[in-house]
Amino acid sequence: MMEDRNISKMDVEFYLLNREYNKLNSDELAIVNEHVESEQEFNEMKAVLMGVGNFFKAEKELEPNPAIKAALLKEFDKQKPAGAYWLNGIFVSLFPNEKKIYQKPGIQLIGLAASVLLIVAIGLNGNADINNSTLAQNEGVKTEEETVQKLSKLEREEVDQENNLQIEKDLEPTADILYKEIEVAASNEVVIEEKPVAVENNITSTDFMYDAKLNESVAADLDYLGNDNNLNEVEESFKKRSSKDKKMLAISDDKLVISATIPATIEIVEEISLADDEGYFSDDASASSNTIVIGNSTIELPINSRTLAEDADLIDILYTAM
Amino acid sequence: MQLVKKPYTAETDENLMKEVIKGDSRAFSEIYDRWSKPMLNYFYKMLWQDREKAEDFMQEIFTKIIHKPQLYNPSRAFKTWIYSVANNMCKNEYRRAEVRKGTSNSLHDNIIVHDSSAPDKEHDKNIFNDRLKEELELLSENHKKTFILRFKHDLSIKDIAEILETSEGTVKSRIFYTLKKLGENLKEFSPVAKTIMVGMCLIELARYII
Numbered sequence: 412m413m414e415d416r417n418i419s420k421m422d423v424e425f426y427l428l429n430r431e432y433n434k435l436n437s438d439e440l441a442i443v444n445e446h447v448e449s450e451q452e453f454n455e456m457k458a459v460l461m462g463v464g465n466f467f468k469a470e471k472e473l474e475p476n477p478a479i480k481a482a483l484l485k486e487f488d489k490q491k492p493a494g495a496y497w498l499n500g501i502f503v504s505l506f507p508n509e510k511k512i513y514q515k516p517g518i519q520l521i522g523l524a525a526s527v528l529l530i531v532a533i534g535l536n537g538n539a540d541i542n543n544s545t546l547a548q549n550e551g552v553k554t555e556e557e558t559v560q561k562l563s564k565l566e567r568e569e570v571d572q573e574n575n576l577q578i579e580k581d582l583e584p585t586a587d588i589l590y591k592e593i594e595v596a597a598s599n600e601v602v603i604e605e606k607p608v609a610v611e612n613n614i615t616s617t618d619f620m621y622d623a624k625l626n627e628s629v630a631a632d633l634d635y636l637g638n639d640n641n642l643n644e645v646e647e648s649f650k651k652r653s654s655k656d657k658k659m660l661a662i663s664d665d666k667l668v669i670s671a672t673i674p675a676t677i678e679i680v681e682e683i684s685l686a687d688d689e690g691y692f693s694d695d696a697s698a699s700s701n702t703i704v705i706g707n708s709t710i711e712l713p714i715n716s717r718t719l720a721e722d723a724d725l726i727d728i729l730y731t732a733m
Numbered sequence: 734m735q736l737v738k739k740p741y742t743a744e745t746d747e748n749l750m751k752e753v754i755k756g757d758s759r760a761f762s763e764i765y766d767r768w769s770k771p772m773l774n775y776f777y778k779m780l781w782q783d784r785e786k787a788e789d790f791m792q793e794i795f796t797k798i799i800h801k802p803q804l805y806n807p808s809r810a811f812k813t814w815i816y817s818v819a820n821n822m823c824k825n826e827y828r829r830a831e832v833r834k835g836t837s838n839s840l841h842d843n844i845i846v847h848d849s850s851a852p853d854k855e856h857d858k859n860i861f862n863d864r865l866k867e868e869l870e871l872l873s874e875n876h877k878k879t880f881i882l883r884f885k886h887d888l889s890i891k892d893i894a895e896i897l898e899t900s901e902g903t904v905k906s907r908i909f910y911t912l913k914k915l916g917e918n919l920k921e922f923s924p925v926a927k928t929i930m931v932g933m934c935l936i937e938l939a940r941y942i943i
Contacts (some may be wrong), residue, residue, distance in 0.1 A: 422890075423909060446909050455916030459865075462919070466862050467885045473777055473784060474767040479792050480762070487799050497912050503912065 423447065427457045477509060736869055746811035753765060765795060772885060775816070778881050779823045781870075790822055816888070816896040826892045827874055861919070868918050872911060881906040 423446045426439055432453045435443060445454045505517030512518055719726070739750065741763040752760030772794055776787035797804070807816055810867065823879045869877060878897060880886045883904075890908075 422905065424912075425916065427912070443770060446913075452916065455920045456912045459912055459915040459919055462861050463884050463915075464864050469862070472770060472774050473787070475773050475791065480765055481768070483765060483795050484758060484762060486796065487758050490799050572936065599783065616915060680805065 424460065427453070480509070530704045645703075747807055749810055750802065750805050753798065753855045758873075760780060761799070764798070764811075769795070772815065775819055775881070775886065776823070778885060779819075779874075779878065780826060786826075790819070790826070791904075791932045794818055794822065810892070810895075812888075813892050816882065816886070817898070820896055823874075823878070848896055864919055865915065870916050872914075875909050879904055880911045885909055 423443055426435065426443050430439065432443075443453065447456065477646045502517075505520070506515050741759055743765070744752075744760075746764065746767065749760045749764050753764060755780075768851065769791060773787050773791045776790040777784060778792065780786045792892055794815065806810065849942070869880065872880065875897070884891045890901045890904050893904045898902065
């Protein structure tokens with residue numbers, strides 16, 4: 412109280428509030444005695460002063476009517492032009508302290524927005540196809556199903572990969588053979604190229620093949636091929652050329668042709684037949700049954716064709732039927 | 734570029750009044766929130782504890798701020814300015830009351846008009862408070878104003894002197910005079926008086942026993 416009212420020590424009020432009369436020193440007593448005649452008067456004034464403080468503290472203060480503020484603000488807005496706008500003024504405008512929570516414009520706007528969103532959401536769902544079978548489908552279950560499908564797909568892919576590996580494994584002998592060939596060729600400076608058709612000395616099956624254009628009748632073909640002498644001549648000719656040129660072994664599949672100088676150590680052990688099942692000479696050298704010896708290594712080539720001599724009986728039957 | 738303004742609650746009254754003069758309604762709202770209650774209670778005390786009259790006067794003082802804010806000098810403390818305006822309004826009302834008193838059977842012949850909703854009834858049981866209230870109403874207007882500004886609104890001697898447009902010595906003198914008078918009139922409530930009264934009762938009791 413003393414600090415609030417800026418009470419000076421020169422004021423009697425200070426001594427009334429903080430001192431007893433009989434405890435005042437001479438200086439303080441001199442100040443007090445300028446205004447107070449006796450100790451009794453001092454005590455009376457002291458009692459009043461203490462009581463006044465409590466009286467005003469205990470007194471309930473009146474609260475202004477909120478309607479007055481509203482009227483004054485309205486009056487102010489009429490009288491004064493709008494001043495500068497601030498961002499924090501927006502929040503104050505939306506959520507004024509003096510209004511109840513449901514009366515605040517911000518709360519009302521939020522409620523309105525929520526209602527609109529709800530209506531829009533309901534409206535969108537209302538437009539959905541009622542006959543749609545997935546209407547009541549649980550999204551979570553659907554996701555699990557999709558996951559299961561994905562897993563089964565992955566499993567299938569793994570199985571496919573395993574099958575492919577198995578197939579590759581089945582093909583491994585061929586791969587080994589080719590690998591060995593490449594190794595041998597490399598050690599003997601043999602250049603290996605992957606060319607569908609690249610026979611250096613132009614030895615192709617067409618050289619040995621029966622020319623269908625010249626012989627239009629099947630009978631003529633059979634006559635020609637049925638003759639062992641003719642066949643032997645062809646074979647002999649091929650052998651001759653091969654041994655003579657020493658350049659081409661025609662180890663050729665549809666994709667791989669070794670066109671290089673064949674080392675002298677390579678020799679055809681078995682008879683090479685260039686005739687296919689139908690009696691035509693094939694340009695696929697790999698189709699013929701043979702074994703190739705390269706140094707100490709022996710390469711087994713697949714046998715998937717028969718000689719004309721072997722099929723001579725079938726040719727006879729066909730000829731008879733014609 | 735400043736987008737967010739400093740909160741009004743942190744601003745001084747003087748700065749808020751500058752904004753009010755510019756037309757800032759939020760500044761006016763803040764000023765109202767700070768000063769409406771003290772003004773209402775001041776008018777209530779000074780105008781015969783008439784709540785309706787106090788509310789009218791309180792509204793009128795803020796209407797003056799709206800229509801004539803330039804009357805406020807920013808170099809002066811707002812607190813003393815608004816109390817001095819309120820004091821002048823009270824003076825005018827006293828004059829009007831005197832005129833009414835002279836021309837008719839006025840209500841204000843030292844008669845306290847009690848508002849039915851006044852909170853003073855809560856203290857009716859407190860004898861001292863009732864007596865003090867009565868004694869305050871019996872004071873002259875100047876003494877009463879000085880006393881209320883000093884002890885109800887906790888204003889300093891200097892501020893009171895500025896509000897009442899008088900000297901500090903006069904204010905001190907008024908306060909002292911009021912205290913002295915109240916002390917005399919309420920001396921039965923002083924501790925010394927109580928002690929004397931208890932002593933006298935004991936003596937009377939002893940005499941009766943003997």
